[in-house]
Amino acid sequence: MSLYNRLVMQSSLIKKYIMALTGIVLVGFVFVHMAGNLQVLLGQEAINAYAHALQNLPAPILWGSRLFLLVCVVAHAVTAYQLIKENRAARPQSNEVEITKRAGWSSLRMGLTGSLMLAFIVFHLLHFTIRTIYPEYNDLKTTVGSPDGSEIHDVYSMILAGFRIDAISVFYVFCMFLLCRHLAHGVSSMFQSLGLRSESWRCKLDFAASAYGWIIFIGFSIIPVLVLAQKYGLVNCLDTCGSSCSVNL
Amino acid sequence: MKLFLKVWKQDGPQTEGRFESHVLDGVSEDSSFLEMLDQLNEQLLEEGKEPVAFDHDCREGICGTCSLNINGFAHGPENSTTTCQLHMRKFEDGDTITIEPFRAKAFPVIRDLVVDRSAFDKIIQAGGYITVRTGSAPDGNALPVPKEDADLAMDAAQCIGCGACVASCKNASAMLFTSAKAGHLNMLPQGQAEKDSRVLNMVAAMDEAGFGNCRNYGECSAACPKDISLDYIAKLNRDYAKAKIKKVFS
Ligand code: HEM
Ligand code: FES
Numbered sequence: 001m002s003l004y005n006r007l008v009m010q011s012s013l014i015k016k017y018i019m020a021l022t023g024i025v026l027v028g029f030v031f032v033h034m035a036g037n038l039q040v041l042l043g044q045e046a047i048n049a050y051a052h053a054l055q056n057l058p059a060p061i062l063w064g065s066r067l068f069l070l071v072c073v074v075a076h077a078v079t080a081y082q083l084i085k086e087n088r089a090a091r092p093q094s095n096e097v098e099i100t101k102r103a104g105w106s107s108l109r110m111g112l113t114g115s116l117m118l119a120f121i122v123f124h125l126l127h128f129t130i131r132t133i134y135p136e137y138n139d140l141k142t143t144v145g146s147p148d149g150s151e152i153h154d155v156y157s158m159i160l161a162g163f164r165i166d167a168i169s170v171f172y173v174f175c176m177f178l179l180c181r182h183l184a185h186g187v188s189s190m191f192q193s194l195g196l197r198s199e200s201w202r203c204k205l206d207f208a209a210s211a212y213g214w215i216i217f218i219g220f221s222i223i224p225v226l227v228l229a230q231k232y233g234l235v236n237c238l239d240t241c242g243s244s245c246s247v248n249l
Numbered sequence: 250m251k252l253f254l255k256v257w258k259q260d261g262p263q264t265e266g267r268f269e270s271h272v273l274d275g276v277s278e279d280s281s282f283l284e285m286l287d288q289l290n291e292q293l294l295e296e297g298k299e300p301v302a303f304d305h306d307c308r309e310g311i312c313g314t315c316s317l318n319i320n321g322f323a324h325g326p327e328n329s330t331t332t333c334q335l336h337m338r339k340f341e342d343g344d345t346i347t348i349e350p351f352r353a354k355a356f357p358v359i360r361d362l363v364v365d366r367s368a369f370d371k372i373i374q375a376g377g378y379i380t381v382r383t384g385s386a387p388d389g390n391a392l393p394v395p396k397e398d399a400d401l402a403m404d405a406a407q408c409i410g411c412g413a414c415v416a417s418c419k420n421a422s423a424m425l426f427t428s429a430k431a432g433h434l435n436m437l438p439q440g441q442a443e444k445d446s447r448v449l450n451m452v453a454a455m456d457e458a459g460f461g462n463c464r465n466y467g468e469c470s471a472a473c474p475k476d477i478s479l480d481y482i483a484k485l486n487r488d489y490a491k492a493k494i495k496k497v498f499s
Contacts, residue, residue: 012456087419087421087462091420094429096321096347101417103264192486
């Protein structure tokens with residue numbers, strides 16, 4: 001920690017570089033994660049095979065990537081709270097009349113959307129990765145999607161089981177909306193923080209950031225939304241895979 | 250015009266401030282905002298009260314001495330205008346106007362609406378200069394400067410150091426000021442020799458003074474009476490990264 005203080009916390013600009021660099025990693029990660037998830041739409045076999053392949057990556061690659069992501073999230077959050085603390089201290093007496101000319105909703109609430117996402121990340125890991133919230137998800141096994149016919153974890157059934165609970169789906173969609181807002185400022189701001197933005201590019205990057213946020217929102221939300229819609233008989237597009245699924249909608 | 254004024258009063262840096270309300274009648278639409286305050290002070294003196302302290306000097310928008318947060322806007326609601334150049338015709342008869350000092354930890358209130366902006370001087374002292382051999386003036390055009398660079402440097406040099414960027418920033422960040430002052434010299438051939446130490450030292454002085462961090466809101470540029478662009482902040486971010494990397498590997 002003291003090394004981190006010496007290297008990073010000493011300069012306002014280095015703190016901003018850390019926000020932007022860890023931000024880029026997380027922005028890339030959420031896209032890959034979303035694209036991976038969309039395989040749910042292809043059915044049980046596709047997503048199970050994908051999840052199995054990921055979990056059976058060579059240990060150094062699997063744990064190396066997990067550690068790298070963890071370090072990025074922690075550095076991003078720790079630096080964010082340090083920045084927020086300093087920013088509050090920089091204006092001890094607030095203005096009687098507070099006017100905002102240009103800053104948008106998202107940029108003013110990065111701390112709020114970020115903090116709620118931090119809570120979401122912890123919940124999400126306990127829910128689907130470590131599976132302590134519903135330990136019975138560990139018992140969902142199938143041979144569908146298995147490369148060699150042995151029993152593997154049935155990720156597809158777990159997703160159906162997870163999202164058929166209304167409150168969980170609503171919570172996930174809400175958190176993806178927060179992520180969308182965080183990205184609407186963040187993805188353009190990170191270019192400015194690294195000195196890679198100009199006024200002529202600002203509008204285009206702001207537009208791209210907003211579009212990126214909505215793509216991420218729709219890409220992640222479509223799965224809980226479809227699960228609920230199918231549960232209530234509004235659509236019939238998700239593979240319910242007859243007897244091979246442990247969960248019915 | 251008849252105006253209802255809500256003006257910040259504060260006896261000194263250590264004391265608590267408060268708002269005082271005044272009614273001012275007979276204000277000419279053609280007077281400037283500072284002339285309106287002069288009129289208020291005359292009225293207060295006639296009533297045997299303390300006048301309101303506020304900063305001003307050139308009154309023609311070039312010195313950067315005037316300040317004031319007017320109805321929440323640094324230098325008032327008009328774009329590209331300093332308080333001294335703001336006219337009362339921009340307000341309506343019967344308006345209530347709230348007048349506050351530029352608020353930031355790095356700008357302590359000296360009295361009422363006057364704040365101490367010497368933190369900006371410290372940033373300039375840290376690197377907002379070039380070192381030259383004095384003596385006879387160099388020949389004209391001895392040092393060619395590309396027109397584009399000269400224009401960009403001039404745009405940055407327009408900064409009058411008023412502090413509106415700090416006052417309007419939600420985080421009281423001084424990045425627009427610092428980046429304009431560093432960028433102005435970094436874009437000219439005369440500024441090259443000290444470019445790296447300039448950005449490192451000026452940013453260090455800025456952090457030291459207790460300004461907040463930039464979050465790329467853009468409020469500073471929107472409030473700037475000289476319309477300094479966010480490009481200079483991007484350039485400072487770029488120049489600082491380069492200087493820091495060079496320093497680490499040298
Ligand atoms: C773990 C919880 C998180 C917290 C507490 C958090 C907080 C913040 C805060 C406060 C800022 C603004 C920093 C500033 O300029 O003052 C920020 C910027 C940013 N965040 Fe997050 N965030 C979190 C997670 C994420 C995630 C998951 C992503 C991407 C998927 C992300 C992407 C970004 C980006 C790209 C920026 C812009 C960086 C810049 O302005 O240079 N953040 N974050
Ligand atoms: S008094 Fe000089 S700029 Fe306003």
